[in-house]
Amino acid sequence: MTTHTLTDAAPTTAAAPGGSRITAVMKLHLVNRFSVFAIPWMILGFVLLINVIIWWIIVSATRDPDAVADAQDGLQYSGATFYIFVYMMVLGIQGVALTFPFALGLSVTRRDFWLGSALGFGVLSALYSAGMTALAVIEQVTNGWGLGGRMFTALYFGAADEAWWLRFLIFFVIFLFFFFVGSAIATIYLRWRVNGMLVFFAGLALVLVGLLALVIFTDSWPAVGAWFAQNGTVGVVFWSLVPTAFAALTGFVLLRRATPKN
Numbered sequence: 001m002t003t004h005t006l007t008d009a010a011p012t013t014a015a016a017p018g019g020s021r022i023t024a025v026m027k028l029h030l031v032n033r034f035s036v037f038a039i040p041w042m043i044l045g046f047v048l049l050i051n052v053i054i055w056w057i058i059v060s061a062t063r064d065p066d067a068v069a070d071a072q073d074g075l076q077y078s079g080a081t082f083y084i085f086v087y088m089m090v091l092g093i094q095g096v097a098l099t100f101p102f103a104l105g106l107s108v109t110r111r112d113f114w115l116g117s118a119l120g121f122g123v124l125s126a127l128y129s130a131g132m133t134a135l136a137v138i139e140q141v142t143n144g145w146g147l148g149g150r151m152f153t154a155l156y157f158g159a160a161d162e163a164w165w166l167r168f169l170i171f172f173v174i175f176l177f178f179f180f181v182g183s184a185i186a187t188i189y190l191r192w193r194v195n196g197m198l199v200f201f202a203g204l205a206l207v208l209v210g211l212l213a214l215v216i217f218t219d220s221w222p223a224v225g226a227w228f229a230q231n232g233t234v235g236v237v238f239w240s241l242v243p244t245a246f247a248a249l250t251g252f253v254l255l256r257r258a259t260p261k262n
Contacts, residue, residue, distance in 0.1 A: 021108055025116025026123065028103060029095045036124070040087050041131070047080050048135075048151060055147035072148035076155045081132070085178045088128070092121065092182025093189075096251070100190060101260030114252045117183060125175035133168040158233050170237050177244045184247040190258035 030036055055075070062068045096117060103113045136152035140161070144150055153160050157170050188196045215224060228236060 021112045022116040022119060025099070025103055025108060025113050026120040028099045029091075029117060029120035029124075036091065040084055040128070043087075044081070044084055047083065051078070051080050051149060051151055052145055052147065055145070055149040059147050068148070072144070072150075075144070075148070075150045076160070078149075078151050078154045079156075080151045081154070084128070084132075085174055088124070088175055089178040089182035089185075091124070092179040093186045095120070096183045096186035096255075097189060100186075100255070100258070104260055110255050110258075111252075114255055118180075118248065121176065121179035121183065125172050125179060128175055129168050129171035132171045133164055136167050137164050156233060156237075166234065170234060173237050173240060173244075177240045177247075180244050180247040180251065184251040184254075187251040187254040187258060190260065191254045 058071050059068055062071065099117075100113060103116075104110075108116075132152055136157065139145060139150065139152050144153075150160065153162070153167075158167050162170075185197075185200070188200050192199070215221060231239065
């Protein structure tokens with residue numbers, strides 16, 4: 001998102017009174033349409049093309065039907081779509097870090113900015129979830145693009161025959177998680193700059209290593225596996241709403257004390 005594109009959106013934001021400022025802030029996050037909409041789908045389309053070629057090679061080169069079935073079974077663990085969620089986290093970081101100083105310059109309150117950003121993240125999550133769900137339905141109907149492949153119906157997104165509306169909710173919750181985690185990271189930077197980033201990532205690494213050590217030394221791997229099995233894909237994904245809500249609340253609190261610097 002460039003300074004030029006933000007300047008183009010200035011009249012809309014400045015002129016928006018009261019609650020309409022929230023929607024004006026949301027529009028700020030959608031100004032650079034090429035980065036927000038075109039690039040992710042272009043990359044995702046290329047990733048799909050590469051995967052289809054790989055699936056075709058596997059099916060064509062393997063004469064044993066059992067070997068093909070084993071290969072197709074392994075495709076349910078595909079992480080080919082993971083990049084798009086990381087991309088949305090980057091958008092969340094850039095969206096808050098780049099538009100916050102600009103929005104404050106247009107007399108937008110911190111509260112309205114955060115609510116507008118949250119609305120923008122919700123809208124983008126819904127749009128991308130709808131697109132991913134449509135691709136999942138096509139993948140389902142065509143039996144993995146005619147090759148038994150699984151990219152949008154991978155195990156992480158529910159069962160292979162999951163209802164479309166439930167798969168939409170799964171995508172939606174995952175997108176929200178990455179957007180709000182990204183925005184929370186941006187507020188840490190706005191509040192404490194580089195020092196905040198260093199402390200945050202160091203603390204995150206220590207927490208993750210500590211949790212891993214706790215599981216290992218208490219021999220809790222069976223309990224962890226049982227928890228995942230009991231909750232299933234849908235349950236585990238919806239549990240992510242807890243850290244999502246925490247990230248949203250943390251971002252709002254930190255933003256109230258953040259000082260923008262151009």
